[in-house]
Amino acid sequence: MSRSLYAVIMAGGSGTRFWPASRTARPKQFLPIVGGSGGGGSPMIRQTWERLDGLVPPERILVVTAADQAGLVRDCLPDLPEENLLAEPMARNTAPCVALAAFEVRRRDPDSIQVVLPADHLIRPAEAFRRSVRAAAAEAGASGALLTFGIRPTHPATGYGYIQSGEVLAEHDGERVLRVKRFVEKPERRLAEEFLASGDFLWNAGIFVWSTRAILDAVAEHAPDLYAGLERVEAGAELARTYAGFEKQPVDVAILERAASVRTIAIDYAWSDVGSWAALAELTEAGAQDNRAVLPGGARLVAEDATGCLVFAEGEQVVALVGVRDLVVVQAGNATLVCPRDRAQDVRRIVERLREEGPEFL
Amino acid sequence: MSRSLYAVIMAGGSGTRFWPASRTARPKQFLPIVGGSGGGGSPMIRQTWERLDGLVPPERILVVTAADQAGLVRDCLPDLPEENLLAEPMARNTAPCVALAAFEVRRRDPDSIQVVLPADHLIRPAEAFRRSVRAAAAEAGASGALLTFGIRPTHPATGYGYIQSGEVLAEHDGERVLRVKRFVEKPERRLAEEFLASGDFLWNAGIFVWSTRAILDAVAEHAPDLYAGLERVEAGAELARTYAGFEKQPVDVAILERAASVRTIAIDYAWSDVGSWAALAELTEAGAQDNRAVLPGGARLVAEDATGCLVFAEGEQVVALVGVRDLVVVQAGNATLVCPRDRAQDVRRIVERLREEGPEFL
Numbered sequence: 001m002s003r004s005l006y007a008v009i010m011a012g013g014s015g016t017r018f019w020p021a022s023r024t025a026r027p028k029q030f031l032p033i034v035g036g037s038g039g040g041g042s043p044m045i046r047q048t049w050e051r052l053d054g055l056v057p058p059e060r061i062l063v064v065t066a067a068d069q070a071g072l073v074r075d076c077l078p079d080l081p082e083e084n085l086l087a088e089p090m091a092r093n094t095a096p097c098v099a100l101a102a103f104e105v106r107r108r109d110p111d112s113i114q115v116v117l118p119a120d121h122l123i124r125p126a127e128a129f130r131r132s133v134r135a136a137a138a139e140a141g142a143s144g145a146l147l148t149f150g151i152r153p154t155h156p157a158t159g160y161g162y163i164q165s166g167e168v169l170a171e172h173d174g175e176r177v178l179r180v181k182r183f184v185e186k187p188e189r190r191l192a193e194e195f196l197a198s199g200d201f202l203w204n205a206g207i208f209v210w211s212t213r214a215i216l217d218a219v220a221e222h223a224p225d226l227y228a229g230l231e232r233v234e235a236g237a238e239l240a241r242t243y244a245g246f247e248k249q250p251v252d253v254a255i256l257e258r259a260a261s262v263r264t265i266a267i268d269y270a271w272s273d274v275g276s277w278a279a280l281a282e283l284t285e286a287g288a289q290d291n292r293a294v295l296p297g298g299a300r301l302v303a304e305d306a307t308g309c310l311v312f313a314e315g316e317q318v319v320a321l322v323g324v325r326d327l328v329v330v331q332a333g334n335a336t337l338v339c340p341r342d343r344a345q346d347v348r349r350i351v352e353r354l355r356e357e358g359p360e361f362l
Numbered sequence: 363m364s365r366s367l368y369a370v371i372m373a374g375g376s377g378t379r380f381w382p383a384s385r386t387a388r389p390k391q392f393l394p395i396v397g398g399s400g401g402g403g404s405p406m407i408r409q410t411w412e413r414l415d416g417l418v419p420p421e422r423i424l425v426v427t428a429a430d431q432a433g434l435v436r437d438c439l440p441d442l443p444e445e446n447l448l449a450e451p452m453a454r455n456t457a458p459c460v461a462l463a464a465f466e467v468r469r470r471d472p473d474s475i476q477v478v479l480p481a482d483h484l485i486r487p488a489e490a491f492r493r494s495v496r497a498a499a500a501e502a503g504a505s506g507a508l509l510t511f512g513i514r515p516t517h518p519a520t521g522y523g524y525i526q527s528g529e530v531l532a533e534h535d536g537e538r539v540l541r542v543k544r545f546v547e548k549p550e551r552r553l554a555e556e557f558l559a560s561g562d563f564l565w566n567a568g569i570f571v572w573s574t575r576a577i578l579d580a581v582a583e584h585a586p587d588l589y590a591g592l593e594r595v596e597a598g599a600e601l602a603r604t605y606a607g608f609e610k611q612p613v614d615v616a617i618l619e620r621a622a623s624v625r626t627i628a629i630d631y632a633w634s635d636v637g638s639w640a641a642l643a644e645l646t647e648a649g650a651q652d653n654r655a656v657l658p659g660g661a662r663l664v665a666e667d668a669t670g671c672l673v674f675a676e677g678e679q680v681v682a683l684v685g686v687r688d689l690v691v692v693q694a695g696n697a698t699l700v701c702p703r704d705r706a707q708d709v710r711r712i713v714e715r716l717r718e719e720g721p722e723f724l
Contacts, residue, residue: 020682300720304711313698318723320382320712322701327686331698336675338691338700339684349666350682358662361680 003211004112005137007056008101011045011065011073011119012088016351016362017276017344020335021312024362029119030072032296033312034274034283044274045119046076051126055133056115062086062104063119064097089240094206095254096226096246099219103230106212113137114215116208122283124270135175136209136265143170145261146218147209148180148252150202152268156192159275161185161204161252163264170263180262183252202266204252205273209265215255222258223249277328278344281310291321299331310341335361365573366474367499369418370463373407373427373435373481374450378713378724379638379706382697383674386724391481392434394658395674396636396645406636407481408438413488417495418477424448424466425481426459451602456568457616458588458608461581465592468574475499476577478570478613484645486632497537498571498627505532507623508580509539509571510614512564514630518554521637523547523566523614525626532625542624545614564628566614567635571627577617584620585611639690640706643672653683661693672703697723 011029022028029045041047045063052061058079065073067087073080086104088097098116105112115133123129136147150163166179183204187195195201208215220227229242247254256262274280284292291309293301299313306321312330313319319329328344330337337347354361373391384390391407403409407425414423420441427435429449435442448466450459460478467474477495485491498509512525528541545566549557557563570577582589591604609616618624636642646654653671655663661675668683674692675681681691690706692699699709716723 020680300723302712302715302719304708304715305705316722317696317698318382318716318720319698320700320709320716322699322708322712323705324689324700324702327700329698329700331693334679336679336681336691336693336698337684338682338686338689340686343667343685346666346684347682350664350684353664353666354680354682357664358680360678361662 003141004060004109005056005133006105006109006112006114006212007052007061008098008105008114008116009045009048009061009063009119010094010097010116011063011069012091012097013118013120014066014091016348018280019347019351020330020337020361021314021332023333025068026072027069027120028274030069030076033280033294034122043076044122045073048117048119048121049077049080051123051129052115053126055130059084060112062101064088064101065119066091089243091248092243092246093248094251095219095223095249096243098208098215098251098255099223099226099230102212102215102219103234106216107234110212112212113140114208114210114212116210118206118273120274121205121207122270122272122274123267128267128269131173132175132265132267133209135172135177138172139170139177139263139265140210140214143261143263144211144214145177145263146214146256146259147177147263147265148256149205149207149209150178150264150266151205151271152266153196153201153203156189156196157203158186158189158192162187162192162195162201163204165200165202165264165266175265177263177265180264183257202264205267205271206252208251208256214261218255218259223254226254276344277310277312277330277339277347278341280312281328281341284310308341365503366422366471367418367495368467368471368474368476368574369414369423370460370467370476370478371407371410371423371425371481372456372459372478373425373431374453374459375480375482376428376453378710380642381709381713382699382723383676383692383694385695387430388434389431389482390636392431392438395642395656396484405438406484407435410479410481410483411439411442413485413491414477415488417492421446422474424463426450426463427481428453451605453610454605454608455610456613457581457585457611458605460570460577460613460617461585461588461592464574464577464581465596468578469596472574474574475502476570476572476574478572480568480635482636483567483569484632484634484636490629490631493535494537494627494629495571497534497539500534501532501539501625501627502572502576505623505625506573506576507539507625508576508618508621509625509627510542510618511567511569511571512540512626512628513567513633514628515558515563515565518551518558519565520548520551520554524549524554524557524563525566527562527564527626527628537627539625539627542626545619564626567629567633568614570613570618576623580617580621585616588616638706639672639674639692639701639709640703642674643690643703646672670703 064086162184164181166181170177294312297315300318303321308326426448524546526543528543532539651669656674659677662680665683670688
């Protein structure tokens with residue numbers, strides 16, 4: 001009776017915001033930066049996989065990743081069937097990724113429902129997330145709407161897009177589905193504060209639920225070049241060449257903002273896209289002297305009169321802090337980073353410079 | 363006619379003030395931390411050796427070091443004759459070191475003069491230093507006095523012992539030899555300011571010139587146990603057992619402060635014992651944004667809006683600083699240190715903790 005639920009894990013990110021822990025060859029989704037006790041834990045993509053446990057069986061979980069990260073995915077997800085690993089020839093943002101996965105899922109089961117989610121978000125508790133997905137899947141099956149998860153804002157963030165929600169359109173097992181009135185791009189601070197105060201704005205988190213049929217209809221309508229390209233691939237055209245011709249576009253902009261029937265399910269449990277070292281600090285339990293340490297592989301922190309710092313170090317090494325406060329200190333491989341927590345977003349400036357001056361450190 | 367000049371390089375230090383660049387197995391004198399262009403250069407002991415070039419031939423340069431550092435000495439000083447490497451069985455501060463070397467030099471040439479100098483001081487220009495040594499050697503030969511180099515203070519340092527100088531007793535080639543009125547232990551700040559203002563106080567730098575006969579007479583008189591012990595060793599007793607019984611004492615305290623005829627030769631060219639990361643910062647040429655980098659082995663510094671920092675890193679790695687100021691950042695081997703420049707002396711607190719918590723990092 002109920003339609004099969006597939007999951008599509010988007011693991012194509014090449015994020016630079018966790019440099020030097022994240023590298024070109026090992027982006028954030030493969031890092032054990034968060035979720036364990038006292039910081040650290042399994043790689044984020046592994047946590048994403050485990051979040052689906054009991055909701056979607058391994059044979060219906062697809063992972064879309066960059067071709068050169070396929071090995072990392074296999075290492076993290078040994079139970080992923082080989083045919084469920086979809087390699088993108090190049091990064092083209094999420095619209096092509098979503099469409100590629102939808103074509104593959106349609107080939108297997110055209111009547112299916114999908115949950116599409118990034119590999120590198122933190123969501124807790126997993127059971128609450130699964131309840132939301134079940135409700136969204138029921139709604140997607142019943143109404144044919146495209147559903148996006150809306151995160152109840154906790155602060156006036158200027159780094160996310162917002163969704164203005166409207167009235168309750170349906171309810172499934174106590175989870176309410178809301179109308180989406182409009183999408184708003186990353187707002188200025190003042191506007192973000194108004195959004196927060198209004199109570200009906202949600203962060204657009206990039207987690208989606210829809211029927212395979214509905215998303216492909218929407219791709220065909222709003223991104224016809226993308227749809228046509230993937231049809232050619234299905235007919236035998238070379239994926240790499242076709243993919244190269246796709247525009248880099250997020251699925252929100254290319255599809256959702258233009259689609260007629262978009263709904264949202266609001267979640268108010270813990271969510272983070274762990275977008276910077278500063279965000280990681282907030283997600284990591286404070287230790288002695290209010291320092292936070294993420295130390296995979298047995299690394300050590302020794303602090304003397306140092307407070308409010310976030311330290312990441314890998315392997316058998318020590319990071320010693322004396323008399324400093326509110327710094328991010330990262331030692332990973334051949335690189336060390338020191339910056340104030342409130343400047344963590346400027347790590348990208350280092351990465352930009354290293355593209356020119358020292359690609360061997362990226 | 364003129365008596366042979368020997369040099370004794372004291373290379374027994376196991377300093378912890380440059381942790382984590384200096385380690386138990388590689389103290390500061392073996393580090394290339396200073397003296398090169400733009401920071402770095404040859405190991406300090408090598409610079410000390412080269413400073414003697416043209417003044418003392420290799421066959422008359424002795425190096426006293428810890429037994430387990432003999433290999434490092436040979437690596438840095440390939441021209442040092444093997445029989446000129448004296449290994450101390452254990453660290454006993456400078457009085458036993460000086461006496462051990464003096465016994466060995468007497469065995470070779472009882473009528474010789476010696477210059478005794480630490481392996482890890484920065485002195486520039488070398489030619490001025492050699493001129494001072496020649497004058498001091500002439501004075502030591504003529505008067506039989508023990509000479510200590512007195513550094514003209516540049517600031518009211520509280521970390522050095524002082525010498526109060528008196529009238530000019532002699533002059534050699536334009537270099538004036540002064541009476542030593544008294545030695546003063548490390549003073550309080552106010553007293554140090556008075557010393558600086560008075561103009562007749564000098565830092566006691568631990569660089570000495572004396573005749574082999576005069577220093578051994580002084581050892582016999584003021585440290586009779588030390589003298590007797592080394593006589594027993596000369597007669598065949600085991601050095602290690604004898605050395606273990608020696609008191610840990612600096613030569614200044616054990617001998618010079620008690621000796622009748624001590625004179626000083628004042629030097630006013632560049633000298634530093636490079637006693638901390640902060641001191642190294644002052645000795646290192648500022649680069650872009652007023653940051654100073656000592657990067658042996660091709661390491662790199664990338665700074666964005668960071669200023670006044672000292673960075674030390676070895677090998678093929680990068681240190682990235684964003685938005686920080688006046689920090690010391692060191693990455694060496696399995697350890698990373700971050701501390702404000704004005705807290706550099708507290709690195710010893712880290713070292714003390716690691717003795718208990720992580721000796722593998724020392």
